[in-house]
């Protein structure tokens with residue numbers, strides 16, 4: 398934790414250079430616990446809902462939730478455009494209205510399971526949610542502004558402000574022009590049929606179906622079109638898959654396939670170990686991928702010795718929302734290790750070994766749920 402001694406050091410000198418890896422056996426620090434308490438995950442039993450209730454959806458907020466007023470908030474569109482625009486929220490609401498179910502997942506999901514462990518928001522597997530986002534499509538707005546033929550990146554700026562590794566900044570993320578012009582991308586002002594909550598980006602956020610969470614800029618107030626690659630921190634430094642500190646890495650973009658098991662039975666309070674009664678029961682959970690629709694989910698109950706196909710429910714809305722899977726089993730008393738493994742139409746599947754990188758991004762290694770089936 399920060400002590401009084403730390404306070405006379407300028408904050409901008411705090412942590413420069415690459416992110417740190419935890420020492421072998423090093424626990425979660427007070428700072429990480431502070432982040433984890435602010436940025437909660439979905440309770441895994443909430444995988445039962447097709448649409449995640451807003452309060453159970455995971456949260457990731459890098460700095461503070463900014464104070465914004467929907468009545469006076471504006472969105473500007475500028476940079477290399479023929480007609481720079483400024484729109485109020487009321488004007489955005491008068492534009493065509495679209496609702497889309499979209500699975501959001503933090504790129505850091507799975508980070509705390511890596512070895513060695515990158516020190517940051519310590520997600521296990523719960524940084525995911527599937528909400529209904531309502532807003533207006535971005536592409537027509539960009540076309541009205543008239544983006545230049547030599548445009549490369551579109552930068553989205555949020556109203557939140559902070560410091561990362563010594564760099565003071567607003568939260569900003571860019572998308573390549575072709576991604577920003579995808580018809581599915583929304584300027585969203587509602588979540589699950591209600592105005593956005595402060596923690597989810599009120600009054601306006603970006604929704605980029607298929608991409609990891611960092612692209613879905615909250616508290617959005619400015620869009621700027623550039624003729625060169627955006628070199629801002631969150632694109633050029635933070636969200637990259639690197640093997641070591643000198644590796645320039647490649648950008649983190651779309652969500653890798655993942656299936657989660659809704660833990661069966663009931664938990665022990667402290668250990669969280671699962672206990673189940675013997676007999677027929679249905680295992681279920683959710684599966685998603687940002688690259689292509691999920692085409693199969695396989696289940697193991699013996700720690701990966703054998704895998705069997707699960708049944709996939711019909712998609713509930715488009716290609717960017719998770720799908721339920723089910724698997725019937727009838728366990729005898731004993732110990733079981735459950736996993737589900739999703740494969741998508743692009744052929745991507747989940748590894749059983751960790752896909753390690755220095756930032757701890759996109760770790761879609763299969764989840765493991767230990768269950769003890771006790772006699773009646």
Ligand SMILES: Nc1nc2c(c(=O)[nH]1)N[C@H]1C(S)=C(S)[C@@H](COP(=O)(O)O)O[C@H]1N2
Pocket residue numbers: 454455456457458459460501502503504526554555556557568596597598609610611612613614615616617
């Ligand atoms: N302005 C702003 N937008 C942001 C963030 C942020 O800290 N500031 N966090 C991003 C990250 S890393 C994720 S995973 C998602 C989380 O969205 P949620 O909190 O609505 O689930 O928001 C993204 N958009």
Ligand SMILES: [Mo]
Pocket residue numbers: 457502503504505610611
């Ligand atoms: Mo994230």
